[in-house]
Amino acid sequence: MPAKPYSPSGSRPMIFAAALLAAGLFAGPAAAAVSCDIGTSLVCSDPALLALNEDLAAREALLARAPMHQAFRSELEAANAEWEADLDDCTSASNAVACYKKRLTQRIAMLGLLNRLFAGPHLPGDAVKACTARGQASGACYETLFAGADTVYAITARAFETSLAAVNIQTPTSPDGGSQALTAEDAFRAWRTAECTALGQSPMVDRGDAGGVIACQVELTWKQLATLARLLGRKPHWSERVADYAPSFRACLDKGREEDVDLRIIDVLASDSGDVIRLMGSRGRYDCKAVGETVSAFAPAGGAQRGPAKRRQSSFLSRDNDVLKLYWRARAASRQTAMRRKPSLPQKPGFRVG
Incomplete structure (x- = not known):
């Protein structure tokens, strides 16, 4: 099953918006270094987990240098805290090594998507080709792509909502852009499911073994992410x-x-x-x-x-x-x-x- 998407509380966008106005809309990148202290000593003592942890640290350092709106960094830090809490749950898991491996691998995939989103190159457009290039089993690959894309979409959509809420604080007579963005997020999820389900059932579309509904959802999410990233000030890759x-x-x-x-x-x-x-x-x-x-x-x-x-x-x-x-x-x-x-x-x- 896809990982649970990040979902902050409804009151947080206004708090973040006020913080943005106090600190400046485009403040410097927040530190995101990862050390072996993030979980348990098992992460550092197991060679495979240690390699994953070092890969994660390198990707977070790269993301910290990527230019992005401070609203996005605020949401990303909140998601980091939530992820660390999920990682701590692995200490009580029956198979701690497998739990840590799954959490670290999911996080690496998400940060890889974030780096492509803000630092380039641009996101792929075909989920089937992406999985074929990886040489992974199609079903598991699509699930992984969808989990990462949906989590990043939740963070990006809330960052867009927060940035609009900051505008509303400065211009209270303007339409409530933050609430409209939240409604748009829910509407996109509903439309994405309906659109891909309809395409999968349509006799006019011969998708064959092309990933079905979930591959379609991944591709639509990538397109929406690219649109939101441009609105948040993404600089195009060379x-x-x-x-x-x-x-x-x-x-x-x-x-x-x-x-x-x-x-x-x-x-x-x-x-x-x-x-x-x-x-x-x-x-x-x-x-x-x-x-x-x-x-x-x-x-x-x-x-x-x-x-x-x-x-x-x-x-x-x-x-x-x-x-x-x-x-x-x-x-x-x-x-x-x-x-x-x-x-x-x-x-x-x-x-x-x-």
């Missing part, structure tokens, strides 16, 4: 802004061909002097700084120095750099020639070529 970075990407790839002919973009990092585009090639990683189509710096990542063999390779590339440039120019010219020679077929209404 992979969602490829069009904005395209001139710099092209410039860095062109520059990088002088060092390595097999390059791909793997990350975009923020720095005091601007964004750093990180590339991976057959000879290692590189950092590139570019504004538009102008590259200001290109070097091995982390200032790594080449060994003698790599220096000889670089020297070889330098000697043959003109040949490489001629190759890329000839390749681009041949593509343009092929495009000009491609016959232009007449198109009929409602018919599109290619």
Whole structure:
């Protein structure tokens, strides 16, 4: 069965809203480090549980650095306290190791979803593909995805409610946005169930073994989460802004061909002097700084120095750099020639070529 979703009391949003106005709507991230003291010594003495605990600590540290609305951090801290209480219940469980493993695994899945929600990349859109990529049994995988998505949705929806309640405190004559958000949360859950049940029963939809109702609910919840996160000020991940970075990407790839002919973009990092585009090639990683189509710096990542063999390779590339440039120019010219020679077929209404 899916885990019980986080559900704070109805009076808490107004309390949180008042606290937000006192501390500022966009205060710094709250500390979320995890230590072995969160449960019992069993978490630290069992190697498997210790590994899960360290994974959880790393994910919480990453989430603490993610930019998000303080209303969300307040709800997340309340959910943390509730989760720690649930973890303490494992001390009296008949199989404490299994209990701790289940709680820690669920928490890791939830934090992984939160990190994707606020730090990127964007949430997946297909629950079936997500479970196929994991290589897990479909039924258990869908249950895990739904439990994490529904818990994160509860936290996110209440954070949205709290943020609107803060607005109502400042403008008491405006409509009660907090209450409307709470009603919207309940309405979404009811609609989600009805929509997916109807799709599962419709003869017009051939879903086959595509997860059924629960996979449909996971996908609708992911979409709703993405919408609420944008309303709470989520900054898009670089992979969602490829069009904005395209001139710099092209410039860095062109520059990088002088060092390595097999390059791909793997990350975009923020720095005091601007964004750093990180590339991976057959000879290692590189950092590139570019504004538009102008590259200001290109070097091995982390200032790594080449060994003698790599220096000889670089020297070889330098000697043959003109040949490489001629190759890329000839390749681009041949593509343009092929495009000009491609016959232009007449198109009929409602018919599109290619």
